[in-house]
Amino acid sequence: MIKLSTKGRYGTRLMLNLAKHYNDRKEAIILKSVSDEEEISIRYLEQIIIPLKISKLVKSIRGAGGGYTLARKPAEIKVSEILQALEGTCCLVDCVEDEDYCDRVNICATHDIWEKASTLLHDYFDKTTLQDLMTQEKKKKAKAKAKA
Amino acid sequence: MLKLSTKGRYGTRLMLNLARHHAEGEESVILRNISTEEDISIRYLEQIIIPLKINNLVKSTRGAGGGYALNVHPSKVKLLEIIEILEGDISLVDCVDDEDCCERRKDCSTFPLWKEASKLLKDYFGSITLQQLLERASQKQKKK
Numbered sequence: 001m002i003k004l005s006t007k008g009r010y011g012t013r014l015m016l017n018l019a020k021h022y023n024d025r026k027e028a029i030i031l032k033s034v035s036d037e038e039e040i041s042i043r044y045l046e047q048i049i050i051p052l053k054i055s056k057l058v059k060s061i062r063g064a065g066g067g068y069t070l071a072r073k074p075a076e077i078k079v080s081e082i083l084q085a086l087e088g089t090c091c092l093v094d095c096v097e098d099e100d101y102c103d104r105v106n107i108c109a110t111h112d113i114w115e116k117a118s119t120l121l122h123d124y125f126d127k128t129t130l131q132d133l134m135t136q137e138k139k140k141k142a143k144a145k146a147k148a
Numbered sequence: 149m150l151k152l153s154t155k156g157r158y159g160t161r162l163m164l165n166l167a168r169h170h171a172e173g174e175e176s177v178i179l180r181n182i183s184t185e186e187d188i189s190i191r192y193l194e195q196i197i198i199p200l201k202i203n204n205l206v207k208s209t210r211g212a213g214g215g216y217a218l219n220v221h222p223s224k225v226k227l228l229e230i231i232e233i234l235e236g237d238i239s240l241v242d243c244v245d246d247e248d249c250c251e252r253r254k255d256c257s258t259f260p261l262w263k264e265a266s267k268l269l270k271d272y273f274g275s276i277t278l279q280q281l282l283e284r285a286s287q288k289q290k291k292k
Contacts, residue, residue: 002150002269004240004262012258039252079261092152104187109285110160113227113276114152120268121150128261137257 011048011086019074019130028067055085074130090122159196159234167222167282176215223279239266
């Protein structure tokens with residue numbers, strides 16, 4: 001089983017939610033409203049926003065009207081950065097990132113396969129920004145509307 | 149954390165080992181040999197060979213000279229088959245394969261992202277046969 005954890009999945013939705021508000025009003029958002037919109041518990045959001053803040057992907061604003069907002073424009077935040085902050089690397093196996101992990105790396109043909117697959121994944125997430133996700137969503141909604 | 153388990157990793161090496169012996173004209177291999185060559189414990193090999201046998205990728209022969217062998221030609225086995233037998237479905241998220249997993253799926257803007265990434269992985273593993281892996285392995289050996 002290779003699965004993204006809830007951290008990575010919910011964290012991406014949290015970031016996308018902040019991105020939508022960022023484009024709308026550029027105001028800080030309180031986690032309560034993210035929680036209502038995304039149906040994710042506040043407690044969980046409070047937990048996963050910490051690494052996002054540490055990685056400087058979001059910033060917090062204090063006081064009245066305070067809350068969280070993206071640290072950069074949605075077009076400048078890559079999905080790979082979000083996943084790196086929440087899941088660690090995209091490497092499918094440990095030997096891809098840590099050469100000393102296994103002394104068979106030099107003769108192992110499967111190592112190259114896992115490495116290539118990890119690169120494919122990483123490159124995909126690296127070329128996708130929050131802005132791209134929002135643009136896709138708009139297109140999807142326009143299509144659905146045209147159908148209806 | 150996105151990781152392949154030992155099952156998928158070691159199982160692929162087990163299959164690659166059987167493919168190598170097949171290419172060398174050996175009819176069957178005992179797990180002890182694979183264990184020595186691959187540095188994987190026999191106990192673990194005994195465990196992971198079961199699903200491979202159930203799915204007819206390997207066969208066992210009894211008696212003297214018996215052991216395990218590939219049940220299909222290496223050029224007919226894709227890595228995706230091996231990995232999915234051992235790891236289960238390799239979608240990055242459950243909602244990709246299970247429509248009922250989440251009712252937000254239709255409106256979810258991250259769903260297409262996970263779906264596409266899962267497809268990339270599956271297409272990649274689906275594009276490589278055990279035979280191709282074997283060829284890569286022997287090239288790598290030569291370079292060394």
